[in-house]
Amino acid sequence: MTFVAKPKLHHPTLPQNALCYTRRDYEGKISTLCAGCGHDSISAAIIQACWELSLEPHRLAKLSGIGCSSKTPDYFLGQSHGFNTVHGRMPSVLTGANLANRELIYLGVSGDGDSASIGIGQFVHAIRRGVNMTYIVENNGVYGLTKGQFSATADQGSTSKRGVVNADSPIDLIGLALQLGATYVGRSFSGDKAQLVPLIKGAIAHRGAAFLDVISPCVAFNNHAGSTKSYEYVRAHNDAVNRLDVIPARAEIAVDYSAGETVEVEQHDGSRLRLHKIDADYDPRDRIAAMNYVQQHQARGEVVTGLLYVDAEAEDLHAHLNTVTAPFNRLEAAELSPGAAVLAKINAGFR
C-alpha cells in the first residue's frame, strides 16, 4: 500500500471545521501496516477527533516508542512534529518535551509491548507525575513487528497463533493507571469508532495524565480462536459502561437528558463530558469504585470499555512544579542568567 502516492486534491464537498480544515488536513503518510490492522482504525479516530476539536495540527506533538503502534504517528497529523523514540521510553521523552513547551498538546502513542513489557517503568512514572498528555496504548497482546510473540498484556491461558499457551499473568494497564493516579482513564476498541473518537477528544481536552487502553486486534498474529484480543472475542465480550459526548466550551446544549441517565463533567478548558449511562450504577468520578468494577467484570472475562474515570479538578506536572506560564524554550538569557553582579556575590560567599 505504500507504493501508491496519496492524492493531494481535496474533494470540494468535504466538510470543514471551525479552522476551515477538512479531515484530509489531519492525515499523514499512507500506513505501512497490514490491511485490517486495528491500529489504522485508531489513527483514523485520532484524525477525526482532532478535526472535530478544530485543533491546529502543528500545535500538537506526537511521540511514540518502537513497534507497530509506534509507527502510526507517521500516518496521521502530517503537519505535526513527531518523534519515534526508543523502545519503551516514549513517556520520558514526552515528559521532557512537555516541560520544554507547555503550550503544545502532547499525544503519546504506544503499544502493549512498548508500555507493559519493556516500558512498564516509564509508563508507571509518567502517569504518577501527572504529565499533561493523551497516552494511547494500542493493545493487541502481541509483538507484531517481530512476528507474534506474547506481550505482557496477553491473558493467561490465551494461545498464540502457533498454539503456545501463555502461562504468565497479564498486566492490566487500566488497573495500573487507576491505581497510579491517572486522572482520565478509558478503554475502547479499535472496531468501535463511535465510542473511541469522543474518548480521544475528552482525553485531549483533559489537563493531566489521560490514559486510553484501546484493544486493537493484530490481524496477522492475534486474531484467531484462543486469543482474547481478536475482533470476535472483543465484540462478544465488550461491556461498555457509558457513551461519551464531548461538548466544546461555549457550545449550546441541544438536548436535555433526564437526570439519572447522564453524568456531566466540566473540564478545565470549559468543555463538558456528557456521559450516557449504560450501566446505571457506574460513576466515573469514583476511582475506587471504578477499580472494583473493572476488576470484577474482567474476572468474568468481560472487556470493560467507556470512560472509566475522570477527575475534572486534576492538576498536571507543571502545576506540581509551579513553572512559569511561558514555554521554557522561549526564555532567553535575560530571564535565565542571574547576571554578573549576583555572581560576584556568590563568589564572595566562597571565600
Add this chain to the structure above:
Amino acid sequence: MATVQEETAAAVPVPLSAVNDFVIKFANVNGSGSASANELFAKSILRMGVPVSPRNIFPSNIQGLPTWYEVRVNERGWLGRRGGVDLMVAMNPQTWDADLAEIEPGGYLFYDSTKPLPRSKFRSDVHVIGVPLTQLCSEHYTVARERQLFKNIMYIGALSVLLEVEPDAIEKLLAEQYRGKEKLLDANRQAFQLGRRYVLDNLPHPIGLRVRRADNVGERIFVDGNTAAALGCVYGGATVCAWYPITPSSSLAEAFQKYCMKYRVDPASGANRFAIVQAEDEIASIGMVVGAGWNGARAFTTTSGPGISLMNEFIGLAYFAEIPVTIIDVQRGGPSTGMPTRTQQSDVLACAYASHGDTKHVLLLPQDPTECFEFAAAALDLADRLQTPVFVLTDLDIGMNQRLCEPLAWDDARVYDRGKVMTAEELDAGKEFGRYKDVDGDGIPYRTYPGTHPTKGAYFTRGTSRDPYARYSERGPDYVYNMERLLHKFDTARSLVPAPLPRSAAKPARFGAIYYGSTSPAMAEAIALLEQDGLQLDTLRVRAFPFAESVRAFIDAHDAVYVVEQNRDAQLRSLLINEFDLDPARVPAVLHYDGTPITARFIARAIGERVRTAAAQTSHAGAC
C-alpha cells in the same frame, strides 16, 4: 606532650618543622559530625592567606565507617595531593594502625588521650600529642550527641594553638556559620576555647608545623566542582534538569535546585523558570533531557559511570537523530559499582564512543571548579550549536572537594547560542528546510522547534535511517550521506571546543606529557619537582574531545609524550592512538588508579624514572 612521647624520646627523630607547608589528615568516623569542623579548619587557614587543598576520603556509608579529611597546607599554592602525612588527627580507633603507619618519620600524632593506650600502639619515630577530648566533653556536656559533636570543634581549638592558626579567623568563621543561631554559636565557641585552653595549660606549643599569615590566596574562591557546575547550568540557561541520585553527582543536581530556587523564580508570579525532575532511573533522566532538547529547551542530566551505562541507547538516539543533550558525568571508580566514593577518570572511552553503532561524542574535560562552571555553560551552547550530546567529564576529586580556584565569571552581554533553528519567518520567506541536509558545509543541519509553522517545517524524528529531508530510508547512499555528514559535523566541533593548553619548559625539552582534568594540580607540581632534578618537560593539557590538530603536533614534536591519567587502561591514550593513528610506543602511559587522587610525587617519580631510562637507552644506542 603525653608521657608515651617522653619515654620514647630517645628514638624520636628531629620533629618535622615547616611553616605553611605540611599535610594534616583527620581520621574520623562517618556521621560523627567531623566534616563541618574539618572544613572550618581548612577555611581558617585560607582566611590567613595561605592556600590549602582539602580532600574528603569517604566510604559508601552514612554512619559508622571510617572517613578521612586530608588538608594540604601549601604557601606556594600546590593544590594536588602531595602524598604522606605530617600530622595525623587520629579520632577513629578502627583505623588507628593504618593511620599511624601513614605518618612521615618525625611527624606528629594527635589523639584522644582519655583512655591510656599501651606503648605498642604508638610509633617510636612519631611525636605524640594527647588531649583528653572525651574527658573534657564529659565534664562540660551532658547530652550524648553534644559530647560527640563538640569533640570535633574542641580538637580544632587544640590544633589552633599547636599550629598557631589565628583564633580570630576561626571565631569569625563560626560567627558566619551560625549567624542567627546564637545559642549554637556560643556552644561552639565554648568548645573551641576549651580545646585551646587545654593545650595552652598542659602541652608544649606550638609544634614544628605552623601556619603563618601570608597573602597568597588573593581573589580566589574555595568551592567544589559540583556546586560550580550547577551554577554553570544556571547561568548557561538550563531550564530542565532530570536526574537520578548517584554518588558523586547528586550534590550537583541538589545545588542546581538550591540556586534555581534563589535566582530563577519569576518575581512577579512566584513561578519557577526551571523544572527539576528526579527520575525513576538514569534511562528516564536522559529520556527527559532528549525530549526537552528536541523541543528547544536547554536541558541537562548529571550522573556517574553506572548511569552512563544505562543511558547508552538514548545517547545513540540523540547522536543519530541530532538532539542537543548535556550530560555531566562526575566520574568515580569503576567498573560496575566499583569504588563509588573514590575518584577515577575511567569513563573516557565509555563516553567518547557511547552507544551501539558508529558514534563519536564531544567531551569537555574541566580541571577545576572554575572550569566546571565554564564548561557546563559552554556544553549547553555546544549541544545546541552541534545538535548532539555533549559530555562534561569531571570526577569525584573535583566534584566533591572544595578547591581553591579562580572566581567564576560571567559576561552579561553573553547571548546563548541556540544553533541553527529555522523560524516561521524564514520558512515563510521560502528558505528550504531539509532537517538532515548539510547546507552550510559544516555538517550541521537546520532544525525547527515543534509548533513553529502551520504548514512548513514539520518533520518526523526517528532513530532509524532517513534521507536529508527526514523521510524514512534504508537506501545505502542516504545512510552513508548521513553518517559522513555526522563525521563532518564532529570535525566542525574540533574548532568549537576548548583548545588544549600547552606549557613549554624553560629549556628545549625532548619529552612531553599530556594530561587532563583533575590531574592538573598534581601535574603542575610534578613539573616543578622534575625541574629541580634537572629534567625539562613540555606539557599539554587536553581540554576536549575531538582533539585539536595541535595535540598531534605536540606529540610529533617530542621523542616521547607521557600520557598521565587516572585509570587502568590508559583511556585517553587509547583515544589519541585511535584518532591520530599513532604509534603506541610514542605515547607511554603513566597511570594511577587506586581511587585516591593522583599525587605530584607519583607523577614525578614515574616520569623521572622513565625519562632517565629512555635517555640512557638512546645514549647507549648512539654509542653503537
